[in-house]
Amino acid sequence: MKNIIHRKTLREQVADAVRKKILHHELEPGMRITESDLCSEFGVSHGPIREALRQLEQEGLVEYTRNVGCSVRNLSLNDIIEALLIRGTYELTAARACNGNISDNALQEMSDVLESMKQIDDSDYTESIINDNEFHKILIREAHMPYLVNAWDALDFATFFSFYRQKDDCSTVAGKQYGVHKKLYDIYLTKDCQAICDTIYTHYHASIAKMLSDNHMSENDFPFSFDILKP
Known part of the structure; x- marks a missing residue:
């Protein structure tokens, strides 16, 4: 690095x-x-x-x-969940646009971000958020679709407010970052598009499910279907 x-x-x-x-x-x-x-x-x-x-x-x-x-900005849980669902669909789109064939340069960039996640002080929440956004954006850039990148950037607040709304201590959430994103990276190495899409779905579904559980809510409490995220 x-x-x-x-x-x-x-x-x-x-x-x-x-x-x-x-x-x-x-x-x-x-x-x-x-x-x-x-x-x-x-x-x-x-x-x-x-x-x-x-x-x-x-x-x-x-x-x-x-x-x-x-x-x-005063965002409701509805706003945050909506943004996360949309971001998940953007990542699925990016994976399909490159057919899972993530470039070696992109994989190296992801590896560098993972190293930062491993070394960061768990109390530095802002750096954790920056690392999180950067890791995911690398895949978005692999689609080579400028409008997709712009749409992704417009939802940067989703990661920040996801940290903000966590019931767990932010340092606990930050401390889990490396392991969670290492699982994504390991699947990206396979360049298997379907496996990548399945893992992206699992990643977002787990985050959203945790948020719903923390707030004693279910998918039925929302005016939109969560099925848009299915791979």
């Missing part, structure tokens, strides 16, 4: 700090976020704060409302 030094800009550092405040429930869904408060807290000017909030808006974590300003 390459040793890369990441030098984060002030905007990125502020965005990271706000993400962590949301994950740690210091900023709750619907809570207003003001530039002035963040400037005072972080000791930086309005420019980087404004840029960071715009980045988080693009990621779907905060939203701007007329006459209200910026606030933490």
Whole structure:
């Protein structure tokens, strides 16, 4: 794995700090976020704060409302489950588009992300989310379908809020990342399209089933069918 030094800009550092405040429930869904408060807290000017909030808006974590300003996005469990189902179908589409023939370069990239998952501090939830999204996006890129990539990016918030809604401690969830994604990687190595699709289904179904169980809900509580995810 390459040793890369990441030098984060002030905007990125502020965005990271706000993400962590949301994950740690210091900023709750619907809570207003003001530039002035963040400037005072972080000791930086309005420019980087404004840029960071715009980045988080693009990621779907905060939203701007007329006459209200910026606030933490308030997503229902219905919203999160819908996004996860759609993301699962996108991955199935990508696997079929490349017929399971995932390139060696892509597999190496996945291996690098797995190494990051193995080495990361379990308490660093934001890095866990970044690794999770990056691992899955590598498969999406293998489809060589730009519209699919854009559609995938539009649902980046799904991973973040899945962590946020977990009943387990976030460090417990982060600690399981390597093993869960190593199973996906091992199947990708086979380049067996049907086996890959079956494993993608199992991966998403397990995550959604856990979320439903934690919230004492079932598929019947939703206005849409979960069958769209079947391989």
